[in-house]
Amino acid sequence: MNILQACADPKLFAPWFRNPATYSAWFTFLAALFALPMDDQQLAIFRQFTGRSEAPRQPFNEAWLVVGRRGGKSFFMALCAVYLACFRSYREYLAPGERATILVIAADRKQARIIIRYITAMLTRIPLLSKMLMGEPKAESFDLRNSVTIEVGTASFRSTRGYTFAAVIGDELAFWRTGDDSANPDFEILDAVRPGLATIPSSVMLCASSPYARRGALFDAWKRHWGKDGAPLVWRAPTLAMNPTLSKRIVEEAMERDAASARAEYGAEWREDIEAFVNLDTVEACIRTDMKLRPPERDRFGSYFGFVDPSGGSADSMTLAVAHKEGNLILLDAILERTPPFSPEDVVNEFAKFLKQYGISRVEGDRYAGEWPREQFRKRSIEYRTAELTRSQLYTELLPVLNAQSVDLLDIQKLVNQLVGLERRVARGGRESIDHGPGGHDDLANSVAGVVTMVSRHQIRAVTRTYTVRV
Incomplete structure (x- = not known):
């Protein structure tokens, strides 16, 4: 039949x-x-x-x-x-x-x-x-x-x-x-x-x-x-x-x-109206070693930066990325991720202790949950500043850094997958946005984009200040 x-x-x-x-x-x-x-x-x-x-x-x-x-x-x-x-x-x-x-x-x-x-x-x-x-x-x-x-x-x-x-x-x-x-x-x-x-x-x-x-x-x-x-x-x-x-x-x-x-x-x-944000070859070209963590070096205290992607502990991961710059290269030093379910206060406490190992007393993060992240990090002697850029804008700033291979990423496959899984969308009116695809996640990618942008912009401001003094 x-x-x-x-x-x-x-x-x-x-x-x-x-x-x-x-x-x-x-x-x-x-x-x-x-x-x-x-x-x-x-x-x-x-x-x-x-x-x-x-x-x-x-x-x-x-x-x-x-x-x-x-x-x-x-x-x-x-x-x-x-x-x-x-x-x-x-x-x-x-x-x-x-x-x-x-x-x-x-x-x-x-x-x-x-x-x-x-x-x-x-x-x-x-x-x-x-x-x-x-x-x-x-x-x-x-x-x-x-x-x-x-x-x-x-x-x-x-x-x-x-x-x-x-x-x-x-x-x-x-x-x-x-x-x-x-x-x-x-x-x-x-x-x-x-x-x-x-x-x-x-x-x-x-x-x-x-x-x-x-x-x-x-x-x-x-x-x-x-x-x-x-x-x-x-x-x-x-x-x-x-x-x-x-x-x-x-x-x-x-x-x-x-x-x-x-x-x-x-x-x-x-x-x-949807296309890939960055291809796999570009991301892999920015991984120069098999390192998954760069331990802190005390003589570099003051040059490390940290970016946090907060979460309430029930749906998304909470992530932290640390990076610094050597010459013209931005080095990603560490990524921490805590997957749900978790206690947000416990994770903040863990992240604060980790940041202090790198001599970091100030981090940036998105506008999640209003005053809550600032208050929790402040209790642990870490200043939390709200990032000036949106998530899409952070990815936009990250792309030329990846294309120029001006960043040395850690060899973490989940980070690679999240970066490659990002999508560029064009909405009505021509406005672009960059975000993960349906069912995907970008918590690691977001914190890395944030910290890379922090380091990159800090260098630009430093160069601008030096140039102004010389004039």
């Missing part, structure tokens, strides 16, 4: 499609993915959303879906996972005791829960499929009697190794992040799972997402494969084409609020 027959069978998936006519684009995608016969109407839909001229002659081992928000991606990813798990046999490719895994990777736990609910409903409410379950479904995995396991996880390249995969399904690929803010988690995760797919000839890697910035694995696949016969399947379609039941007013209102965002979320267009 092929997947379209299963979708039409009242004893299988048909009850999930109350109005089958509204799923015509999705059924065409499934026909293309599994190389099933298409009628003239389906062939026209296929050509429209793939840019191809020839109908597929064999099933795809790799496919990419670029579909607008609320288009139905998560449901159809779950449907493909259940179908591939229940209607195919992989035993001839497995060693004794080995199981074939259908891995569904979601952007985060919240997204994973959506897919889990769909999979759970299909496997428990369809009697023919519930018989295949071994025991009660677990929180994030389903063991079947045919030596197949469906697992649902979140995006992490470390947890995807060592499996034999019958399929890997990546949901919302454009928004994947890992816990340590990996700069390119999508490429890393997909590279990690490809060896596990190689054992089973009919294995499938299916990645889906609404589009975001013009970078990453999804954009790379679209740029290389869309519209090319014989290449991996790339399907791009706006929300209303895949889900005509969604109210057009929702899309229209989104366009009125933020046209650039709405064109990506509902129109499946890549955002041209």
Whole structure:
């Protein structure tokens, strides 16, 4: 039984499609993915959303879906996972005791829960499929009697190794992040799972997402494969084409609020108003040693600077960066980070003791929480001054320093990842902002940008004062 027959069978998936006519684009995608016969109407839909001229002659081992928000991606990813798990046999490719895994990777736990609910409903409410379950479904995995396991996880390249995969399904690929803010988690995760797919000839890697910035694995696949016969399947379609039941007013209102965002979320267009702030090669060129800390030197007391990125202790990290200048080079000496949950007062006390090791009695930081940081640091004999520049302005000041390789950063991968993960956005009216991407963090990057800017501006003021005296 092929997947379209299963979708039409009242004893299988048909009850999930109350109005089958509204799923015509999705059924065409499934026909293309599994190389099933298409009628003239389906062939026209296929050509429209793939840019191809020839109908597929064999099933795809790799496919990419670029579909607008609320288009139905998560449901159809779950449907493909259940179908591939229940209607195919992989035993001839497995060693004794080995199981074939259908891995569904979601952007985060919240997204994973959506897919889990769909999979759970299909496997428990369809009697023919519930018989295949071994025991009660677990929180994030389903063991079947045919030596197949469906697992649902979140995006992490470390947890995807060592499996034999019958399929890997990546949901919302454009928004994947890992816990340590990996700069390119999508490429890393997909590279990690490809060896596990190689054992089973009919294995499938299916990645889906609404589009975001013009970078990453999804954009790379679209740029290389869309519209090319014989290449991996790339399907791009706006929300209303895949889900005509969604109210057009929702899309229209989104366009009125933020046209650039709405064109990506509902129109499946890549955002041209977002680009990378700095590339990996530039950041790595500013790491000259493998040092992760430069101990204080007492003869340099008075030349060290400190910048704090405060936090309330429940959501973001609280960070501290220390730096000084030698000749024309700014040296990053230390970075401290305390991840939540934590007591803010305890962290202030720790940071104050650390600052005194470098002879620092005055720091700068952002305007977080009003008077609170100033009061807490003052109690510990550290003056806290509010930075004159905003977060975006600090990053703007940091960029030419990085490009000129005028800073020697510490060899801390998380810092590198956060710097590379920064995005430059252009809002309506042309105003630029620089910040971390969706789901990312920039606490370390912010404190480093702050302290580098402090050192750089201090040097400029010092040179200006010297020049004035000489005149």
